[in-house]
Amino acid sequence: xKVEIEFDxxxxxxxxxxxxxxxxxSSWDLYQxxxxxxxxxSVPDFYGLQAPNHLPHLTPLPHxxxxxxxxxxxxxGKAILADEVGLGKTxxxxxxLKEYMIRGLVKKVLILxxxxxVSQWVTELNEKFxxxxxxxxxxxxxxxxxxxxxxxxxAKKSPHREMIYQQNYDMIIIDEAHKLKNxxxxxxxxxxxLKKKFCLLxxxxxxxxxxxxxxxxxxxxxxxxxxxxxxxxxxxxxxxSLHADEHLKALVNKVMIRNRRMDTGIEWSKRNVETIVIExxxxxxxxxxxxxxLKNISFGNQFSLITMLREVCSxxxxxxxxLKNMLEKHDGEAPPYFNELIGKINAVTKNAKAEKAxxxxxxxxxxxxxxxxxxxTQLYLQWFLQQHGISSVPFxxxxxxxxxxxxxxxFKNKVQVLIATEAGGEGINxxxxxxVINYDLPWNPMRLEQRIGRVHRLGQTNDVYIYNFAVKDxxxxxxxxxxxxxxxxxxxxxxxxxxxxxxxxxxxxEDYLHDVFFNSRSEGEMKIKxxxxxxxxxxxxxLNKGGKTYAAx
Amino acid sequence: MQQHEIHHFLERYLRANQxxxxxxxxxxxxxxxxxxxxxxxxxRPFYWHYIENTGGTPAPMKLTFITKQTKETEKLKGExxxxxxxxLHQIFQSAQKRGSYIRLYENIQPSGQPFVPLQPWLGLNVxxxxxxxxxxxxxxxxxxxxxxxxxxxxxxxxxxxxxLTPKIPDYCFTITPLIKPQSGILRLxxxxxxxxxxxxxxxxxxxxxRWEEDLALLDRFYEETDEKPExxxxxxxxxxxxxxxxxxxxxxxxxxxxxxxxxxxxK
Numbered sequence: 001x002k003v004e005i006e007f008d009x010x011x012x013x014x015x016x017x018x019x020x021x022x023x024x025x026s027s028w029d030l031y032q033x034x035x036x037x038x039x040x041x042s043v044p045d046f047y048g049l050q051a052p053n054h055l056p057h058l059t060p061l062p063h064x065x066x067x068x069x070x071x072x073x074x075x076x077g078k079a080i081l082a083d084e085v086g087l088g089k090t091x092x093x094x095x096x097l098k099e100y101m102i103r104g105l106v107k108k109v110l111i112l113x114x115x116x117x118v119s120q121w122v123t124e125l126n127e128k129f130x131x132x133x134x135x136x137x138x139x140x141x142x143x144x145x146x147x148x149x150x151x152x153x154x155a156k157k158s159p160h161r162e163m164i165y166q167q168n169y170d171m172i173i174i175d176e177a178h179k180l181k182n183x184x185x186x187x188x189x190x191x192x193x194l195k196k197k198f199c200l201l202x203x204x205x206x207x208x209x210x211x212x213x214x215x216x217x218x219x220x221x222x223x224x225x226x227x228x229x230x231x232x233x234x235x236x237x238x239x240x241s242l243h244a245d246e247h248l249k250a251l252v253n254k255v256m257i258r259n260r261r262m263d264t265g266i267e268w269s270k271r272n273v274e275t276i277v278i279e280x281x282x283x284x285x286x287x288x289x290x291x292x293x294l295k296n297i298s299f300g301n302q303f304s305l306i307t308m309l310r311e312v313c314s315x316x317x318x319x320x321x322x323l324k325n326m327l328e329k330h331d332g333e334a335p336p337y338f339n340e341l342i343g344k345i346n347a348v349t350k351n352a353k354a355e356k357a358x359x360x361x362x363x364x365x366x367x368x369x370x371x372x373x374x375x376x377t378q379l380y381l382q383w384f385l386q387q388h389g390i391s392s393v394p395f396x397x398x399x400x401x402x403x404x405x406x407x408x409x410x411f412k413n414k415v416q417v418l419i420a421t422e423a424g425g426e427g428i429n430x431x432x433x434x435x436v437i438n439y440d441l442p443w444n445p446m447r448l449e450q451r452i453g454r455v456h457r458l459g460q461t462n463d464v465y466i467y468n469f470a471v472k473d474x475x476x477x478x479x480x481x482x483x484x485x486x487x488x489x490x491x492x493x494x495x496x497x498x499x500x501x502x503x504x505x506x507x508x509x510e511d512y513l514h515d516v517f518f519n520s521r522s523e524g525e526m527k528i529k530x531x532x533x534x535x536x537x538x539x540x541x542x543l544n545k546g547g548k549t550y551a552a553x
Numbered sequence: 554m555q556q557h558e559i560h561h562f563l564e565r566y567l568r569a570n571q572x573x574x575x576x577x578x579x580x581x582x583x584x585x586x587x588x589x590x591x592x593x594x595x596x597r598p599f600y601w602h603y604i605e606n607t608g609g610t611p612a613p614m615k616l617t618f619i620t621k622q623t624k625e626t627e628k629l630k631g632e633x634x635x636x637x638x639x640x641l642h643q644i645f646q647s648a649q650k651r652g653s654y655i656r657l658y659e660n661i662q663p664s665g666q667p668f669v670p671l672q673p674w675l676g677l678n679v680x681x682x683x684x685x686x687x688x689x690x691x692x693x694x695x696x697x698x699x700x701x702x703x704x705x706x707x708x709x710x711x712x713x714x715x716x717l718t719p720k721i722p723d724y725c726f727t728i729t730p731l732i733k734p735q736s737g738i739l740r741l742x743x744x745x746x747x748x749x750x751x752x753x754x755x756x757x758x759x760x761x762x763r764w765e766e767d768l769a770l771l772d773r774f775y776e777e778t779d780e781k782p783e784x785x786x787x788x789x790x791x792x793x794x795x796x797x798x799x800x801x802x803x804x805x806x807x808x809x810x811x812x813x814x815x816x817x818x819x820k
Contacts, residue, residue, distance in 0.1 A: 008803035010804075012735075026655050223788060
């Protein structure tokens with residue numbers, strides 16, 4: 001066939017100008033450097049991946065490279081990436097995007113993700129892939145920035161919607177694409193009307209309930225690939241699973257890649273979990289009881305009371321900070337119980353947990369991360385360990401990027417212990433460390449999972465040790481024993497729980513727990529409520545596992 | 554691009570732009586930027602605006618580039634460069650921008666002959682891209698003799714054998730082109746057109762086939778709808794953008810070269 005040849009005239013104009021004005025001319029050295037750069041940046045082959053050469057600090061796993069290659073070479077840049085949770089779909093998407101950008105086939109990109117993941121996507125693309133992605137904050141961003149990350153809820157609303165439709169996107173990436181399984185929704189319609197030259201849909205659960213879901217997803221990507229709606233319903237509508245029809249399965253697999261954990265051949269290192277129950281000292285116990293007895297007098301809100309109980313389990317310093325803040329709120333006029341509590345705080349002379357931690361750190365004799373919920377505890381621990389000749393560095397979510405890296409480097413090369421208050425989804429990998437002490441526990445299983453995920457993730461080659469501290473006969477022990485251990489939190493693969501909780505649509509986990517603890521009239525009632533909660537999680541878990549068998553393999 | 558190649562590239566880039574190399578160590582380079590290069594690389598227009606308006610003493614930055622991880626460079630404060638890093642990419646762009654246009658003369662040692670005529674050549678280095686939903690590039694280097702119209706390939710390689718200088722050497726004079734540079738460019742474009750047309754274009758046939766397949770699927774998807782919805786047309790347009798084969802030729806750099814007459818080039 002005859003292909004149109006287009007000559008770029010940009011150079012010619014500059015040349016004629018210089019002829020007229022007799023210069024300026026480059027030096028022979030610069031001329032040769034320019035040519036060398038052109039050689040380096042040209043892509044010699046239609047096939048293969050260029051991106052890894054541009055990302056020497058990133059070591060993608062074999063299955064991730066395979067996915068990227070397949071999407072570019074065989075799927076023409078339109079695909080559903082449906083790996084199971086935790087296999088790195090974001091990395092795959094980043095590799096594919098980078099590849100197209102290097103080849104000059106993609107410039108303008110729209111990335112739609114759940115609101116909670118926007119900043120994480122921006123950071124990952126910038127830091128791991130050197131792709132200058134920008135979070136959509138102002139409306140001019142749509143027009144002026146090439147790679148924009150936004151939530152779909154923002155994007156579909158006016159005036160954003162209209163502005164987006166005016167842009168000429170080369171690539172659309174949609175994370176958590178299973179939310180588009182229903183073709184009757186506004187989201188679906190919005191995405192359907194986007195121009196999709198290249199398109200990636202990311203989901204760990206391409207089919208949750210009905211076979212039509214895959215039809216709708218595929219039809220967004222490549223309308224007609226599974227026929228039209230009438231044809232599909234007639235032919236496959238009664239099926240519950242993709243396995244039932246080889247032809248359909250083969251068709252779907254032309255546009256969808258799904259890796260399973262067991263197929264990737266990646267060996268997950270072992271995770272050893274140990275619960276360490278700690279006995280309060282007499283003075284600590286008295287303090288705890290004193291706080292608990294506030295429940296009987298009319299005391300502010302339940303939230304602060306339970307927070308205070310949790311603080312006692314961490315350190316007297318943590319409680320003290322809260323009391324001080326309360327005093328300020330009362331304009332310095334102390335509530336009646338105040339002095340009593342301060343007296344009890346002063347009576348505490350040792351921290352049973354800290355002593356246990358010290359003993360443990362000394363016996364581990366290797367890098368350890370301590371997670372605590374409270375900054376006061378963090379400071380105390382740093383001081384306490386220092387008294388015993390162990391130096392440590394602090395780590396907080398609020399640290400700026402450079403400080404984070406610096407602390408990480410110090411931990412890696414200089415000190416034994418890192419004391420962190422926030423695991424955050426902020427993507428620091430601490431895989432060189434294999435011991436984690438959960439000094440106190442967050443009341444949100446996702447945050448606990450994130451903590452563990454800092455060290456136990458793909459690529460960790462050593463076994464990982466997790467030590468969970470809980471003070472006997474306190475709220476802390478209840479949470480650990482009645483909730484976290486019951487739902488096998490510590491044995492789960494990272495990411496699994498997220499799926500389960502998403503299915504339960506349990507958004508305010510912490511509030512729910514507070515309610516259980518505060519409003520139960522007896523320990524028996526509290527235990528029953530906790531059992532109900534774990535039963536619900538179990539149920540959602542089974543549903544999930546059942547659901548997965550519908551998916552293509 | 555290997556790390557030592559990056560190091561070598563930086564060294565030449567800085568020298569070519571008159572930046573002093575303060576220290577050239579194993580795996581690192583310290584350089585004092587010139588004012589010009591500070592403006593080019595450091596992106597601080599407000600500083601320069603301020604200095605120029607207040608008449609302050611300009612203080613262009615000193616930079617350290619680290620090209621290899623060693624015990625020594627680990628302790629160094631500096632920018633770590635590797636292929637794909639934004640800073641190196643910026644330097645690449647700068648090199649491309651600064652090395653686009655040239656005019657050189659062959660340097661000739663004076664011999665018995667009193668006046669040596671230098672003949673004009675138009676030299677172009679060109680990138681050709683074959684593009685559909687995939688892409689591949691290749692480079693061409695062509696030289697056009699602006700007297701006879703003779704075209705030779707791998708021109709750049711031949712230039713690299715010669716000693717070239719930006720000033721016309723003593724005892725030499727240049728011959729005025731018979732072919733104007735502007736029409737010279739057109740001649741080379743025509744030459745490339747012929748060359749490209751003779752190439753194997755099965756890649757384009759295959760892309761066309763993929764395009765037709767997807768178009769057929771799309772039509773089937775909407776076959777039962779009498780009036781096609783807007784998204785049908787959006788999708789159709791995006792298939793064209795995705796698959797339509799095209800060839801793009803862009804000139805990377807080029808210029809005029811005045812060379813001694815060569816026996817293998819007919820006049």
